[in-house]
Amino acid sequence: MTIIRNYNENSDDVLHRLHMSEVGSYPTKDIENTLLNAIEKTGLYPDPTSRELVEVIANYHGLQSDNIFVGNGLDEVIFLLCCAYLKHGKKAMFSDATYPGYAMSTNIHGGVGISVPLRDFHICVTEYRSTLQLNPDVTLAFICNPHNPCGTVLDRSAILELVRYFNKFGVIVVVDEAYIDFIGSEIYSVINDINEHPNLIVLRSLSKTHALSGLRLGYAVSKKENLSVIFNVAKALPFRVNAIAQKVGVIALKDKVRHQTIIDNSKGYTSEVMSVFRSLDIDFIPSETNFVLFNHRSVCDEFIDKLQAMGVHVRDCDLFGLPGWARVSFISQSDVDVFCQALRKYHGY
Template sequence: MPQDRSAQPGFFTATEIVGREDWLRLHLNENPYGPPPGTVDDVCAEASRHLNRYPDSECGLLRERLAERFRVAPDMIAVGNGTDELVLLASMTFLREPGSCVVTTATTFPGYVTSAAAVGAPAHVVPLVDAAIPVAGITAAMRQGAALAFVCNPLNPTGALLNREEVMQLIDAAESSGTVLVFDEAYLDFAGPAHEFALEAVREGRRVLVTRTFSKAWGLASVRAGFALGPPELIGRIGTTATALPFNVNRQAQRAALRALEAPEHLDRVRADNTRVRELLCKTLDSLGLGHWPTAANFVMVQVPGQGAEPGDSTRLAARLAEEHHILVRDLTVLGLPGRLRVSVGTQAEVERLATALTQLLGRR
């Protein structure tokens, strides 16, 4: 049976916080700056004219625009209801053979393991190495026969980022073992184009998949739109699986994504603002004596002070932030990282509000 999370300290349902403007949401890595200008008007216009009509099941125009932006062919792109659906579609597509298994890292996005479980496939989970992506461990697991591998880069929840050599090492191992390797790059827009090593490999014809989303840096989390890039053969197989849900990306989502692609300067501004405020957040944590890890994303993993070698009580701190200050952060105990919190990078004003709350709760001056 599903776990009743409502009984956990500091857990609040969406119903309890919706419409309450005094709550500060720093637990879902959302973009506080919103979508590009004009997107809301486009979505409203699309709904007012065509709410009674099904969307384009092929996402033809969106795939064409994505192909232009990323300099690939349209048949190298699949669009989904967020990257969550693409993760599930990949599992349904590449874990069909008896004995197939998936490999991924520990303490990361749980959708990789739950999607594999949904199709009856076991997961080989590789522990992190000093909060970094365990390249050697993933490589070894692929060579042992994993059919599918998910690598989150930058890694949620630590923010760790792979370099070119590490990306190529993983791709080489996947091609030699026959593993379908998926780089989940939901947060790579915050790191910037200089780190698009997996995308470069796709353009070069390597056998690898890359997933991206409009939910994070583009500020379109509500409409649910994500996409995968890769060789036509792998994208085609995902597309065949997706025919079970022919209208998975609605009209408003397609329109919003198209509008976003017309405003690349918005992405540049969001990246710059995120970098600036992330630095402020890290300096704030330093001033409060809270340890944290280097990150290339729009979140920071924070160490809660404990006694001696014992981890701090991150569950209690998250609960008190919510109950006493209406600030939501992610307690990472549930992901196997007790004593740590994941804090989204908000605006400067939001960081200042968080700092005030933490100063009170931790008894800092």
């Protein structure tokens, strides 16, 4: 297995960051001015309630402010969720080969992680139901939709079927929609179903289609009763979301043109790379997001090593439990060109 020296290395030899599922910066004059104004106030503590940002998020989704919990990235939100709900060895479910943060936070808080098999790289409703029947004392069930790192999607109706079924057992269903805007959230998202389902929590991120990865902004959406449990835990960290992130988040959420540009560019890059995979008969999973999972051994055995020698880093998905597979995403056309040239050069090497 090839091991990338650092999860987010910024050394000079990393020329193309295909491993981090980033979209670039997309600066605008409004964001630049907001950053400059916020920097002048870095000597002051941020608003511990993130009130302005919470109100903008609530308005963005047509919900109430008490339906929103903002965190320092989704990593923190997931961490606090596990802290709130997984005490005394309680269990959490999540799919095989998914974002490792669910398992990490579960383990750190003394919970027990239960893995649910994928079917053909897709989350399967039947597998989730069967796994719950074998583990009736589960407290949390994580569903990553679209799935990371596979890029596959579960229909809204299927998710709500699971939510209703799990509610019979008192299980909180956490639907991670970090990548949902790439596929059309109005069709697949369950964010507007929270008031009809008392056991539903939806996660969203500003790192992806709003291009704010460096500022760390994520949020949970649910009924007030569920979020109050998380708020109680978060009291230990009153200034979690920094002032600059709060201000820029407000601007980013209001800029619909920038948001759509990010989506269009990212989908264009992904589509181009998938076309090259098809033309070279390289195994990959058709993706609905800004990243693609492919079998790097179907290019050549040393493909990741050859990419790293070129300053191109990709995500080796051994970490996700998918040996032989890698995930790639693209910030620029230059990233796409360099990667596709390498594919053509080393395919069948």
